[in-house]
Amino acid sequence: MSRLDSTGRREPFRAVLGFTFNHWARQPGQVAWVSGVTIAGTLAELFTPLYAGRLVDAVASGTGAADAALWALGAMMVLAAITVLGRHFAYVGLTTMTLRTMSDVAQESFARLQRFSTDWHANNFAGSTVRKITRGMWALDLLTDTILIALLPSLVILLGMTVLLAWHWPVMGLVVAVGAFVYIGLTLGLSLRFVAPAARLGNAWDTRLGGSLADAITCNPVVKAYGAEAREDRRLATVMAKWSLRTRRAWLRGTWSGTGQLVVLLALRAAVIGLVIWLWLKGQASAGDVAFVLTAYAVVHGYLRDVGQHVHNLQRSVNDMEELVAMHDLPYGVPDRTGAVAMGVTAGEIAFENVTFHYGSHHEPLYRDFSLTIQGGEKVGLVGRSGSGKTTFVKLVQRLYDLTAGRIAIDGQDIAEVTQESLRRQIAIVQQEPVLFHRSLAENIAYGRPGASLAQIEQAAMLANAHDFIVRLPKGYATMVGERGVKLSGGERQRVAIARAFLADAPVLILDEATSSLDSESEALIQEAMERLMEGRTTIVIAHRLSTVRAMDRILVFDRGRVVEEGPHEALLGVEGGAYRALFEKQVSELAKGLAV
Incomplete structure (x- = not known):
């Protein structure tokens, strides 16, 4: 050992x-x-x-x-x-x-x-x-x-x-x-006993120095927005000073060691x-x-x-x-199980069966003996306060975490018994803040189907209302989007992400409120594209603005890892003193105050 x-x-x-x-x-x-x-x-x-x-x-x-x-x-x-x-x-x-x-x-x-x-x-x-x-x-x-x-x-x-x-x-x-x-x-x-410990500490600070540099460079738009260049210079200088001190000690110990030899x-x-x-x-x-x-x-x-x-x-x-x-000694967070097979999905039914789950650092589980079924092709909205379990719900569907107890099945197949690659190919995701690679627009759209032809990429972009702005760019679909898509506006990034989901053509779709921070014109284009994207797919929508879930077949109201109410929009609004009605009235009130100002 x-x-x-x-x-x-x-x-x-x-x-x-x-x-x-x-x-x-x-x-x-x-x-x-x-x-x-x-x-x-x-x-x-x-x-x-x-x-x-x-x-x-x-x-x-x-x-x-x-x-x-x-x-x-x-x-x-x-x-x-x-x-x-x-x-x-x-x-x-x-x-x-x-x-x-x-x-x-x-x-x-x-x-x-x-x-x-x-x-x-x-x-x-x-x-x-x-x-x-x-x-x-x-x-x-x-x-x-x-x-x-x-x-x-x-x-x-x-x-x-x-x-x-x-x-x-x-x-x-x-x-x-x-x-x-x-x-x-x-x-x-x-x-081993004199130089190595000092060198190890110097390397730890070298790693921190690299992290500080990358953090500031990656977030440079925020630095510029707040005129914080000098502040970041000082922050780096603090890390650099500690790195220099630790490295100097390691080098001097090496010098003394050489003299003794x-x-x-x-x-x-x-x-x-x-x-x-x-x-x-x-x-x-x-x-x-x-x-x-x-x-x-x-x-x-x-x-x-x-x-x-x-x-x-x-x-x-x-x-x-x-x-x-x-x-290399660290274990995978969620490894494929021995004998895992490829998943095939047709209807797209999602079932949580007596699921118990808690995050590693938490003592109390977020979900305890939780059961819920979403029918194949059903459009479901998830609403509730922050921390109520909405985001965790979709992360568990993707098997980003393993369960403490129970199981999640898609079309009767336990997602823990299939390969993660095959599972995630059945799920298309459009995130609230879509992440794009610093590659061409064509490569970003085709990421879910790498072998797609340019005609298929263009068709997906048209369905996502992205084709028109792409062809106006100097290099069209060959345009590089910058790190994390920084060269595009928020609405343009969202439409590229929707085009990517169209081309992936997965039977299960997850939408994380894709219109919450966009202008009205971009919001209308994206809402139209999302309605097309949801057709014929099992759809889960995480809703921060309740107006986006009016047309859902069913709305699930989460509170502390439990579904406290469920039903269509109109039915939930009719529940006197209900949780959904309270959330809706609060948002209407805040909107009215904003318009009054």
């Missing part, structure tokens, strides 16, 4: 390395190839000091040992060529391997995000989430390079050189082994050089042996020095990937 940290999550290094190795396991051949050629190139470098020592001995012996000197030189050149080729092929293989892994991680992260619950998305900044993914992707690149191209050769060199030196002089091998062990232990301890390396250098000179003075080492040891130590020293940087990179990449990996 994985060890957990103080927050209940898997310990970061274990979690990140496990995540990385699981992705490597998808490419075993590529990993083996990169590792193999890296080790081959490193082993060639390992034996180079040995032949350097033989070359010095041959030169010291005089011209009679010319053949031995040339042979040693040739061996060194061959080893150098193997080292170069090994590194070259390792990087070529690593490029293919890393790009595939980064692509897999990005796509899988995006897929998970798309399937997280509505609550999760409501509670997380989009900018922060994007930052976690992009930072984690590039950290994965650094982590892969560090392990396969940096730490693996370092391990081969340290072990191999220690064995070679110990073969000639056991005490020399012991000195190098102890020095390397102390250096690596110190490096790991400083990185260099001190240990200097002590090891003095010990090795002093020992080989002592061996030479004792007659236990030739000039070539001294050259061998000095060359060997130069290689070891270089790798040990780099190990400090490699461990730092390892620690940094783990910190940078930590939030991404934690996101």
